[in-house]
Amino acid sequence: MEEEVKLFGTWPSPFSYRVIWALKLKGIPYQYVEEDLSNKSPLLLQYNPVHKKIPVLVHCGKPICESMLILQYIEEIWPHINPLLPTDPHDRAMAWFWAKFSEDKGPIFFNFFRSTTGEAQEKAAKEVLEVLRTLEEQGLGDKKFFGGNTMGLVDISFGWLCHWFEVMEEVLGTKVLEQKKLPNLHAWAQNLKEVAVIKENLPDREKLLAYFKSLREKFVADLSNHNA
Structure with missing residues (x-):
């Protein structure tokens, strides 16, 4: 069965x-x-x-x-079907390290999207950039994917950057994941979007954009009501 x-x-x-x-x-x-x-x-x-x-x-x-x-x-x-983790124990431990990093740093990106004043948004954008720079320099390096030439656990953990974060940036009118600032990470995001499993399984961009705009309006309205 x-x-x-x-x-x-x-x-x-x-x-x-x-x-x-x-x-x-x-x-x-x-x-x-x-x-x-x-x-x-x-x-x-x-x-x-x-x-x-x-x-x-x-x-x-x-x-x-x-x-x-x-x-x-x-x-x-299902360990033997397209493994998400490397077989080498050290490489496997490092993959879990970066996967945990993605969880630990998640709230920084949420704060960035929630920030409603110019000063707060600027500060939040700097914090996000710092996280992304660490990811670029210490995690990804010059590799195509975090595990090398094939997508794995860490790529899946950070996969939201190639679609959801782009939409967040558009709603806020602020670009952080730029090619000139983060060339390796920017190339990684483009590569990831071309992987069939990712490309064919993403929420509709316009629908997601409308969703995030509505969420953003709610944050702004909640802040206005709080300060009234």
């Missing part, structure tokens, strides 16, 4: 897409369940009663929550 795999996600979430990319890369058939986070399904609440968030992968009836833990699980269950 075929092992049942279900993914509970939501279309604007880069965390959902991390899991989609990994499953597609490994050729694992799965059923996708779109969640409305303003009206969460009883199944989502049953499978993730602690955080009540997406994504949730359900494999043979057992749920796994949090995108990075799901990626780890996928790699451990």
